[in-house]
Amino acid sequence: MATTDRQATTLALAHALSAAERGLAVIPLSRTKLPALRSPHRDAPEPAGPPCHGECGRFGHGVYDASTDPVRIRELFAAAPWATGYGIACGLPPHHLIGVDLDTKSGTDSSAALRELALRHLFTIPETVVVLTPSGGRHLWLTGPPDVVVPNSASRLAPGIDIRGAGGYLVGPGSRTAHGVYATAPGTAHLAPALCPPALLRLLLPPPRPAHPAAPPTGDHGRGLVQFVLTAHEGQRNTRLFWAACRAYENGLGPALLDPLVEAAVHTGLSEHEARATIASAARMTGQGNQGGAWGDYGV
Structure with a gap:
């Protein structure tokens, strides 16, 4: 690595540690402004269920790696010696x-x-x-x-x-x-x-979203699947959503129930991102392709 790049990495780490002292969670960035560490799951088959946000214990999950802990920040930059900048996670x-x-x-x-x-x-x-x-x-x-x-x-x-x-x-x-x-x-x-x-x-x-999602035009079975998701408690929201989405795709109701299931999941406390990722996994599991879509991290 060129000396100038090493200097840029050293300076970026110093600035990142200073930001962390102010309570701002940080991650290393490359010269392209993207997270410097690539996803450890990039070459693995798409898992069933929501995407990993760092639960695997490895680096490479974008803003979900962000930390104010100086030890962890040094480890992140040590894993990305090409980093020349740092990102500050918003909303934390x-x-x-x-x-x-x-x-x-x-x-x-x-x-x-x-x-x-x-x-x-x-x-x-x-x-x-x-x-x-x-x-x-x-x-x-x-x-x-x-x-x-x-x-x-x-x-x-x-x-x-x-x-x-x-x-x-x-x-x-x-x-x-x-x-x-x-x-x-x-x-x-x-x-x-x-x-x-x-x-x-x-x-x-x-x-603001309506207090309850509108009943989907798919008959009693569709309404039952949406209600199954609506009555989920914390700890079972993703599991219920995944099960209901699988049943919907197996019965040919996937496209019609996509938005009602997302709205029901959001009503229980999931983010729209998590809901759509879970439904996309159900679509793939039932052989319906990537119907739900997925979003990446956002940075400027």
């Missing part, structure tokens, strides 16, 4: 970080779009940590309530404004990428992430 305690990415590559003035939203919805962006990106963009660091899950989104709020929430990460200041170095904006390095204004927080959240 104690900060419950929300990243507002004001992009410049879309050809739109994302800063102006944010100002327009602030005027229209009567909120002000408080003084907070601002990270400058090599492309000229900015990342605003905000914090959310501990009982609110802010999802990741791309240009949903406005063109050029991406949001990083639970399951996402921000490239940390001091990281070196293929396009340059991320740096804290002057005068903001000493600040703590500010509270997200309530009016902005409401814009970041998905519309």
